[in-house]
Amino acid sequence: xxxxxxxxxxxxxxxxxxxxxxxxxxxxxxxxxxxxxxxxxxxxxxxxxxxxxxxxxxxxxxxxxxxxxxxxxxxxxxxxxxxxxxxxxxxxxxxxxxxxxxxxxxxxxxxxxxxxxxxxxxxxxxxxxxxxxxxxxxxxxxxxxxxxxxxxxxxxxxxxxxxxxxxxxxxxxxxxxxxxxxxxxxxxxxxxxxxxxxxxxxxxxxxxxxxxxxxxxxxxxxxxxxxxxxxxxxxxxxxxxxxxxxxxxxxxxxxxxxxxxxxxxxxxxxxxxx
Amino acid sequence: xxxxxxxxxxxxxxxxxxxxxxxxxxxxxxxxxxxxxxxxxxxxxxxxxxxxxxxxxxxxxxxxxxxxxxxxxxxxxxxxxxxxxxxxxxxxxxxxxxxxxxxxxxxxxxxxxxxxxxxxxxxxxxxxxxxxxxxxxxxxxxxxxxxxxxxxxxxxxxxxxxxxxxxxxx
Numbered sequence: 001x002x003x004x005x006x007x008x009x010x011x012x013x014x015x016x017x018x019x020x021x022x023x024x025x026x027x028x029x030x031x032x033x034x035x036x037x038x039x040x041x042x043x044x045x046x047x048x049x050x051x052x053x054x055x056x057x058x059x060x061x062x063x064x065x066x067x068x069x070x071x072x073x074x075x076x077x078x079x080x081x082x083x084x085x086x087x088x089x090x091x092x093x094x095x096x097x098x099x100x101x102x103x104x105x106x107x108x109x110x111x112x113x114x115x116x117x118x119x120x121x122x123x124x125x126x127x128x129x130x131x132x133x134x135x136x137x138x139x140x141x142x143x144x145x146x147x148x149x150x151x152x153x154x155x156x157x158x159x160x161x162x163x164x165x166x167x168x169x170x171x172x173x174x175x176x177x178x179x180x181x182x183x184x185x186x187x188x189x190x191x192x193x194x195x196x197x198x199x200x201x202x203x204x205x206x207x208x209x210x211x212x213x214x215x216x217x218x219x220x221x222x223x224x225x226x227x228x229x230x231x232x233x234x235x236x237x238x239x240x241x242x243x244x245x246x247x248x249x250x251x252x253x254x255x256x257x258x259x260x261x262x263x264x265x266x267x268x269x270x271x272x273x274x
Numbered sequence: 275x276x277x278x279x280x281x282x283x284x285x286x287x288x289x290x291x292x293x294x295x296x297x298x299x300x301x302x303x304x305x306x307x308x309x310x311x312x313x314x315x316x317x318x319x320x321x322x323x324x325x326x327x328x329x330x331x332x333x334x335x336x337x338x339x340x341x342x343x344x345x346x347x348x349x350x351x352x353x354x355x356x357x358x359x360x361x362x363x364x365x366x367x368x369x370x371x372x373x374x375x376x377x378x379x380x381x382x383x384x385x386x387x388x389x390x391x392x393x394x395x396x397x398x399x400x401x402x403x404x405x406x407x408x409x410x411x412x413x414x415x416x417x418x419x420x421x422x423x424x425x426x427x428x429x430x431x432x433x434x435x436x437x438x439x440x441x442x443x444x
């Protein structure tokens with residue numbers, strides 16, 4: 001009986017301490033705790049090693065399941081190669097023209113202004129609800145909270161927490177994420193949010209559209225630069241569906257993310273965001 | 275005799291610590307490659323339940339707190355959420371341990387399944403439902419239930435491992 005009472009008291013004490021920690025954690029979201037920093041330092045080198053094994057396991061199962069689609073995909077890819085070759089030639093011409101115009105305007109290329117660092121993904125969120133991951137560089141490499149994270153294909157997310165040798169990245173499909181967006185064709189401003197029901201499919205919603213929006217499927221969506229977190233012009237994705245809200249007052253779109261979050265292994269961090 | 279008991283206790287502590295460390299690494303890396311229906315098993319949660327049922331003492335509370343904090347530090351949004359849940363689950367397991375044939379793999383599997391439902395449901399309520407991000411049926415059928423079943427199945431592999439590494443004949 002006495003043992004039971006002692007157990008109850010111990011559990012209540014532990015839970016009280018944890019609740020205090022939760023309160024502190026709420027208040028100081030973004031910066032890393034001392035324990036997080038120490039444990040991050042211990043775990044990150046080992047995670048680095050095991051994440052490569054994880055990628056191998058994932059790649060193997062993916063290969064087995066996708067085998068039947070390869071032949072069809074191969075034919076489609078050959079067609080795409082022809083189309084893209086023509087497109088590349090066209091873009092090369094544009095590039096030269098662009099270069100010439102930039103020199104005339106004495107304009108610095110935006111990529112030249114940005115301080116980019118390449119990082120490897122060493123761990124992913126251990127649960128089933130959040131879409132974040134840990135990278136192998138942190139404040140020692142000049143990374144800070146809210147730095148933009150992208151891959152060669154487009155926007156990935158932002159740095160949400162940073163330790164000395166690691167940083168956590170919140171992806172744009174996470175339900176806490178919100179990105180100022182711009183539809184390149186219509187120049188319409190909107191907001192891209194993470195959605196619990198779409199995140200697993202690599203999709204987000206784009207809201208704040210006008211009722212009679214002229215969006216069409218396949219429209220390209222990029223960051224607008226509003227909100228002071230993400231620099232403008234980074235590709236977010238393309239419009240996959242256009243829907244009306246339940247009241248019929250406004251419309252929203254479902255966006256296919258340009259980046260396949262399940263497959264990325266490396267990302268680039270733009271230090272100091274903008 | 276006393277020396278032997280102390281050695282066993284130290285050995286048990288070391289093996290438990292190594293087990294938790296390895297499972298944490300696996301949880302954030304290799305396990306991500308074997309997701310089924312977009313869910314992955316929670317190895318640390320399973321360990322907390324299995325260990326607590328097997329031992330039913332204060333060490334189970336320590337395992338609960340440590341595993342919970344490790345889950346918090348490696349993911350999640352608020353540090354302490356997983357720690358609180360794992361501590362409560364460890365406490366409930368301690369209370370039932372010693373009865374209900376708690377040293378039985380099948381019982382452990384059922385407990386893991388039920389506690390996983392509870393755990394995922396609380397996470398959903400705390401992080402989504404109370405902030406107005408409903409989608410309850412999606413969460414139930416695409417996240418909570420599959421995760422609980424997957425955890426239950428993973429217990430078949432993990433329970434014997436936890437038992438072998440942490441339970442010694444006196």
